[in-house]
Amino acid sequence: MWEFRTSSASLKSITNCRLLLLSSAHCCISNKKHRSPMATLTASSFCTRSLHVNLRESIGPDSKATLKKDLITTHRGLRATNKVDELHVKAKAKVNGRQAKRYASESRNWRSSGLIVCGMNIVFFGTEVGPWSKTGGLGDVLGGLPPAMAANGHRVMTVSPRYDQYKDAWDTEVITELKVGEKVEKVRFFHCYKRGVDRVFVDHPLFLEKVWGKTASKIYGPIAGEDYKDNQLRFSLLCQAALEAPRILNFTNSKYFSGPYGEDVVFVANDWHTGPLACYLETNYKSRGIYKSARVAFCIHNIAYQGRFAFADFSLLNLPDHYKSSFDFIDGYDKPIKGRKINWMKAGILESDKVLTVSPYYAKELVSGVEKGVELDNVLRKTGIIGIVNGMDVQEWNPLTDKYTSVKYDASTVLDAKPLLKEALQAEVGLPVDRNIPVVGFIGRLEEQKGSDILIAAIPQFIKENVQIIILGTGKKPMEKQLEQLEKLYPTKARGVAKFNVPLAHMITAGADFILVPSRFEPCGLIQLHAMRYGTVPIVASTGGLVDTVKEGFTGFHMGAFSVESDAVDPADAIAVSTTVKRALVTYGTSALTEIIKNCMAQDLSWKGPAKKWEDVLLSLDVASSKPGIDGEEIAPLAKENVATP
Numbered sequence: 001m002w003e004f005r006t007s008s009a010s011l012k013s014i015t016n017c018r019l020l021l022l023s024s025a026h027c028c029i030s031n032k033k034h035r036s037p038m039a040t041l042t043a044s045s046f047c048t049r050s051l052h053v054n055l056r057e058s059i060g061p062d063s064k065a066t067l068k069k070d071l072i073t074t075h076r077g078l079r080a081t082n083k084v085d086e087l088h089v090k091a092k093a094k095v096n097g098r099q100a101k102r103y104a105s106e107s108r109n110w111r112s113s114g115l116i117v118c119g120m121n122i123v124f125f126g127t128e129v130g131p132w133s134k135t136g137g138l139g140d141v142l143g144g145l146p147p148a149m150a151a152n153g154h155r156v157m158t159v160s161p162r163y164d165q166y167k168d169a170w171d172t173e174v175i176t177e178l179k180v181g182e183k184v185e186k187v188r189f190f191h192c193y194k195r196g197v198d199r200v201f202v203d204h205p206l207f208l209e210k211v212w213g214k215t216a217s218k219i220y221g222p223i224a225g226e227d228y229k230d231n232q233l234r235f236s237l238l239c240q241a242a243l244e245a246p247r248i249l250n251f252t253n254s255k256y257f258s259g260p261y262g263e264d265v266v267f268v269a270n271d272w273h274t275g276p277l278a279c280y281l282e283t284n285y286k287s288r289g290i291y292k293s294a295r296v297a298f299c300i301h302n303i304a305y306q307g308r309f310a311f312a313d314f315s316l317l318n319l320p321d322h323y324k325s326s327f328d329f330i331d332g333y334d335k336p337i338k339g340r341k342i343n344w345m346k347a348g349i350l351e352s353d354k355v356l357t358v359s360p361y362y363a364k365e366l367v368s369g370v371e372k373g374v375e376l377d378n379v380l381r382k383t384g385i386i387g388i389v390n391g392m393d394v395q396e397w398n399p400l401t402d403k404y405t406s407v408k409y410d411a412s413t414v415l416d417a418k419p420l421l422k423e424a425l426q427a428e429v430g431l432p433v434d435r436n437i438p439v440v441g442f443i444g445r446l447e448e449q450k451g452s453d454i455l456i457a458a459i460p461q462f463i464k465e466n467v468q469i470i471i472l473g474t475g476k477k478p479m480e481k482q483l484e485q486l487e488k489l490y491p492t493k494a495r496g497v498a499k500f501n502v503p504l505a506h507m508i509t510a511g512a513d514f515i516l517v518p519s520r521f522e523p524c525g526l527i528q529l530h531a532m533r534y535g536t537v538p539i540v541a542s543t544g545g546l547v548d549t550v551k552e553g554f555t556g557f558h559m560g561a562f563s564v565e566s567d568a569v570d571p572a573d574a575i576a577v578s579t580t581v582k583r584a585l586v587t588y589g590t591s592a593l594t595e596i597i598k599n600c601m602a603q604d605l606s607w608k609g610p611a612k613k614w615e616d617v618l619l620s621l622d623v624a625s626s627k628p629g630i631d632g633e634e635i636a637p638l639a640k641e642n643v644a645t646p
């Protein structure tokens, strides 16, 4: 077993109590002369969350007036943490006897008010966190759900790689050493505080030197479909760094919380890259009495990517042999080779305390059989899985304030705005500008999952109608080529743009009349949520979250479920696309479509509802001192453009 290194010099300025906690943490903090404020450990930071709660649970009536005043200035009245923490810390610290007594008695007064406190310490982590890093929906979720949880009174951190020199994230100068493969790697943490969330970025050449980019860049491999050979080391490092962050990083930005998050934490691991976290938690911490009450929730955003590797690669993880059985997997598919492997997602499912996915219907599909469960259906049937439908970021995707569109609108002005936005879109992609032609859009990663090949096969069957189609996507090279052919085949009717282009994604979402989502499978899907908020009517395959979020004839059109066999397009699926597109086109300009547009825009598609459901699930894990949240609004909706590379 390897050890973290503790730098004793760096601990000089820390109180005794803090020192105890840190030495048990086996962490290493850089010994820089010019430490950033974030890395400066203060006395108040040693107060653990359980102490906060004990203190807050019973505050005396005599202090109620003061309390009330303070509460108004704190987070929607439910966060008296700082005051109580401060008193408690002062009482504990080495102050002179009289002062200590005063602080202790003041803190006792604060204890007995019967105030209900709220909140959990939640650490979301994963390979993409929008807008800093995003190749698709994973980035959207880790961008949008954490602020919604923070708005409800939870203390929330995300941990993701630092793929670029994000200009809004500062060096904490906190360094830790982690055993990755055969080497000990130094990892640094960068940080910013946005929309009530501590955004932590793990800095290591395995991320920055490889990727050097913000979104749609080389996060997983040099090109789409090809993985970096050292991905296991990269993500092993990420898992271990995520476990260190809550204990060694000291944050002071929030009005409501300060100090490290401590050990009473729930980790939310996302997708296969985070599968081993629960194993590291047990091996490196819990077995030593650290993180005793911490729990792990594992969320599946896409079961198609499982992290299957050669069985011998288990040794790269530096985990005890008894975990081999959780990773052990007989691969039924022959690509690239059949046989015994390790499977990171399988370990994540088995070793975490709770398994979730991003819609209830997908949860059912995952346990329905080997096809939809992609050979992990049996494992999921054992552990159980909860589906919570995703929300969407209603700040980034707001037709009333969208910075990428020329006309702003809401439900009352949509019918006037759409023709203008459509003309702008047609001009942008070089199609004939004519507001009377219905426009169908598609946005997505070009993988078999998304069914862009089914759409391409269907186009000849409906393109003679009064219609234009615009497809935006990146991914597999042959699929990108198919897109680029469209203009040659249908110069006045179709355009394909093989780029990752956020402004164009917004223009299509606003300017198109219909959005097509012909997915073979779709865990949740955000495209149809964005579209509905913009009054753009979705035409969707009847799978996964598309079933949960789009209602036939009320908020969109369903095409039925497609074959998940992706080697070739099933002709029946192409027919289903073309007949449903024609069915939708018939409604164009009618009051029936106006009604559907109205229904789409009337929905609350924000993260608010899903965040409450997430809260219930995370609370059920019983992490010490966890409490329910409140019904809050997002704290500080901040500009998002601050994340560009220099």
Ligand SMILES: Nc1ncnc2c1ncn2[C@@H]1O[C@H](COP(=O)(O)OP(=O)(O)O[C@H]2O[C@H](CO)[C@@H](O)[C@H](O)[C@H]2O)[C@@H](O)[C@H]1O
Residues within 6 Å of the ligand: 135, 136, 137, 138, 140, 141, 301, 302, 358, 390, 443, 444, 445, 472, 473, 474, 499, 500, 501, 502, 505, 522, 523, 524, 525, 526, 527, 545
């Ligand atoms: N070329 C391009 N240019 C600009 N933007 C582009 C783009 N291609 C895609 N995007 C953006 O990427 C996101 C795609 O999100 P989705 O949820 O629809 O799919 P994805 O399969 O990536 O996510 C997976 O995870 C999410 C989150 O859980 C699930 O909703 C989903 O079903 C699952 O497959 C959208 O924000 C979209 O605008």
Ligand SMILES: OC[C@H]1O[C@H](O[C@H]2[C@H](O)[C@@H](O)[C@@H](O[C@H]3[C@H](O)[C@@H](O)[C@@H](O)O[C@@H]3CO)O[C@@H]2CO)[C@H](O)[C@@H](O)[C@@H]1O
Residues within 6 Å of the ligand: 128, 134, 135, 136, 137, 138, 139, 220, 223, 224, 225, 226, 227, 271, 272, 301, 302, 305, 445
């Ligand atoms: O947010 C978009 C998706 O991002 C993640 O998917 C990535 C996946 O986890 C990576 O492993 C990789 O997938 C490649 C796969 O490893 C490789 O064997 C081959 O099949 O090609 C795949 C595509 O390049 O990249 C995926 C992103 O493209 C996340 O796991 C998903 O949930 C998100 O939908």
